[in-house]
Amino acid sequence: MIAARMARALVVLASILVAGGCTTLSTGKADRAQGVAFDARDRIVACERPSDACAAASALRDLGDRALEASAPSAPRHYALLLDRGPDALLARINLIRAARRSIDLQTYIFDEDDAGHLVLDELMAAARRGVRVRVLVDQLAALKKASTLAALSSAHANFDLRVYNPMFNDSRMSYPKYLMASLCCWDRLNQRMHSKLLLVDDAVGVTGGRNYQDDYYDWNAEYDFRDRDVLVAGPVALEMRENFEAFWTSPISVPAERLDDVGRLLLREGAPALEHIAFAAPDRVAQMSNEASDATRIDGLAAAAMPVGVVHFIADVPEKHQGENDTAENAGQRLRDIVESARTEVLLQTPYLVLSKEAQEMFRGMHARDNAPRVTISTNSLASTDAFIVYALSYKYKRRYLREFGFHIHEFKPFPASAPIDLAAIAAGAEEEGQRAALIAGAEEEERQKKRPPQQQGEAVATRYFGSGGGGANAPVPLQRAGVRIGLHAKSIVVDERIGVVGTHNFDPRGDTYNTESMVVIEDAGFARALADSIRGDMRPENAWVIAPRDKSPILPGIDYSLDKVSEELPIFDLWPWRYATSYDFVPGPECPAALPRDDPGFRRCYTPVGDFPEVSLGLKGLTTRIFTAFGAGLAPIL
CATH class of the missing domain: 3.30.870.10 (Endonuclease Chain A)
Structure with a gap:
């Protein structure tokens, strides 16, 4: 009886998915969608110095060279830097991206389309345009919010590639019916998520720890922020990081964004969309972070806190964790x-x-x-x-x-x-900016509404209040x-x-x-x-x-x-x-x-x-x- 009911439920859900136009793209259509993305990619490199891709000077990036030069096969040397403060963790990431000479590999669970997320995306794309190979791997359940964003990123530049780990139903995002369907048919696979996190620059310097790419992790949320920790390590262990990233990147369950069904349909229907994002919620704070990331004195001070250490191990799961011989x-x-x-x-x-x-x-x-x-x-x-x-x-x-x-x-x-170690000043400054911007937007919208009202109603006062981005929910x-x-x-x-x-x-x-x-x-x-x-x-x-x-x-x-x-x-x-x-x-x-x-x-x-x-x-x-x-x-x- 129970089995029969479950079977009927699966049939109903499958019908909903099919009726919603959510059938899987054929291989031929996926190939054509990928072709649309590849043809649209910019191939111009805005740098005439291919030896280092016009990389910015960086004391953090130099830690990698110093550690590798001091290392021997039997005596590895490393530098390690604890990143306890959220703004420092974001600052280090942006500086390292700007200092990359050959490659950037980024792996994360959450990548939000908020100020922190868009700032990092902007920096990654700038690195690709000056000649750095950039690869970004995100988990499906917490990836970028819109299929249009993934379509734009996959079409932006020949040096930039984006893949999605374990995409259920081969989509970038899942609707509630699909989530329920996955819960009923594919529970183990649905729960197999990529919680691994890594930023690897030039196979020399890596950052890992608890932080994702979202305002909450860098003291940029006006309501709720995480006290988190990363570690930057420079030296031979970076080669172990590269090996693990390669395993994820080449895994069959890491799918190029342009070959996902919803992204592919968008590319076939509308072509490659322009790469753009809404205005920053707190532009002054973003500008300050961007400026500090190029401030040699600020970066030198951060790098000076790095500790010389000897033996360092990178322990990481493989992408096919608990499957077959990997179990x-x-x-x-x-x-x-x-x-x-x-x-x-x-x-x-x-x-x-x-x-x-x-x-x-x-x-x-x-x-x-x-x-x-x-x-x-x-x-x-x-x-x-x-x-x-x-x-x-x-x-x-x-x-x-x-x-x-x-x-x-x-x-x-x-x-x-x-x-x-929380930067309350950064939180307060951003909250004030966001509040002012929200009030301006609300005021402009109300002005438009006033114009459409009868004359006797146009003088009514409007009070606005900014409550932040937090919401309710069971969790x-x-x-x-x-x-x-x-x-x-x-x-x-x-x-x-x-x-x-x-x-x-x-x-x-x-x-x-x-x-x-x-x-x-x-x-x-x-x-x-x-x-x-x-x-x-x-x-x-x-x-x-x-x-x-x-x-x-x-x-x-x-x-x-x-x-x-x-x-x-x-x-x-x-x-x-x-x-x-x-x-x-x-x-x-x-x-x-x-x-x-x-x-x-x-x-x-x-x-x-x-x-x-x-x-x-x-x-x-x-x-x-x-x-x-x-x-x-x-x-x-x-x-x-």
């Missing part, structure tokens, strides 16, 4: 667990989503059972700071397990951290008790014994192990590991994070309360016990409490006050739904 234990997630399990004294782990795979849980349980168990300290999001409250609900479900069975010391990021940030620019943690980093530092894309979650492709840089250098540890510990300072610790025991039958909580937690679906083992605590400084303390310190209760399970959150509907997903959502862990 082995030696994926990026397993190698990451091997690094963590090697800890002798301490593991610092920073992840936005504390939902662990079964393998990770068994590993941490075993590590905690050692005679001299290493201390495991976690920096992660609170419900108030996260962009994914459903995922947080599953983390909330297992806090007793995390504290008691794994020995975790958990610090949850506050939505308004006082000393995190949007929860409402808070006060207003302000909210910051959410998005960095994915690990430090082991202050001797190994890891920066990458893996959230240490089931999705990263099972579905997503991931990448990371592993640096075996004590100096770098200490610098990364200091950065993570900064996010755990009392002004930036709450501490998760056991709540005070109930005076009435505390053992029964704990036992019922544990039994309810073990249930696969119906976790309904309302009183949780742990809650959030905030540090209260004073004469007897001059510094923050770990939760197992004898003085912890004297220096910390409980602030509830969901501090800063305006509970309402989202508080209720968090508890609902805690109760019913355990089975969703692998895909969230």
Whole structure:
């Protein structure tokens, strides 16, 4: 019966897709669409210096030459630069693109058509026009918003190529009917996403980490920004990055944009569209970033912070992850667990989503059972700071397990951290620009409407207010008790014994192990590991994070309360016990409490006050739904 209903549903959905003109292009039509794009491509190179493609001088790009020259096959040398601040991460990317002499390879999960996205696209196209080979690989589910944008990019220049990873139904974007269809027919393939991120310049300098190409990652969103982290590495490891990128680029599931069905139809119907984008929402801020990217003093200062290091590894999944011969234990997630399990004294782990795979849980349980168990300290999001409250609900479900069975010391990021490396001035400046532009646009539109109204109505006043680009939705940030620019943690980093530092894309979650492709840089250098540890510990300072610790025991039958909580937690679906083992605590400084303390310190209760399970959150509907997903959502862990 169920199978028959599902079959009927698939037939209905297939009919909808066909009726909507969404049949797959034939090979011949795809070839003709590609021909339209190729014929339209500009082949003029605006540089008379082919030796370096008129590349700009750059201290960041020079790090690659210096590292390669100092390296020997048995003694590689590298430079590593932590990019903690969003504007610095964007500045480094633009500068490196301008400094490219031969090639630029860019791989990312999200590439938005906002200010940050368009600025980077403009720079990539300028590099192509001066003679640099540019290749861009994006994931379908979070790629550029419009098929016309992909058509324009694929037709723009002979030195620029764009491919889309794992395009379901061979389209650049998916409608809701198609998404539902994919969920029913092709669940595993739908969930296989390219979460890997890389910017590689001249096979000499690479940047990877948590950041995508969207305003939120560079302190350019007026409402919600990510506290994130990238690492720039220069030296021989760049060749490993190139090898992995080549595997993705040449994979059968990476499709040239012009051969996608919706893009191909547009090319066949209308020809190659012009490459254009709407005006920047905050043009002054964009201009300032563009100018700073060519400021030698500014770039020299950034490059001076790069650390000389020795052994660097690039660990990355292959594009056909978990398919056939690639379905082995030696994926990026397993190698990451091997690094963590090697800890002798301490593991610092920073992840936005504390939902662990079964393998990770068994590993941490075993590590905690050692005679001299290493201390495991976690920096992660609170419900108030996260962009994914459903995922947080599953983390909330297992806090007793995390504290008691794994020995975790958990610090949850506050939505308004006082000393995190966030550029509030850049956010404020952009918000003012966007507000002024929105008001001007609204005023102009209203003026046009006034002209069309009867004379007696034309004098009516119009009030406008700019609310930003944020929206609602089931997985949007929860409402808070006060207003302000909210910051959410998005960095994915690990430090082991202050001797190994890891920066990458893996959230240490089931999705990263099972579905997503991931990448990371592993640096075996004590100096770098200490610098990364200091950065993570900064996010755990009392002004930036709450501490998760056991709540005070109930005076009435505390053992029964704990036992019922544990039994309810073990249930696969119906976790309904309302009183949780742990809650959030905030540090209260004073004469007897001059510094923050770990939760197992004898003085912890004297220096910390409980602030509830969901501090800063305006509970309402989202508080209720968090508890609902805690109760019913355990089975969703692998895909969230």
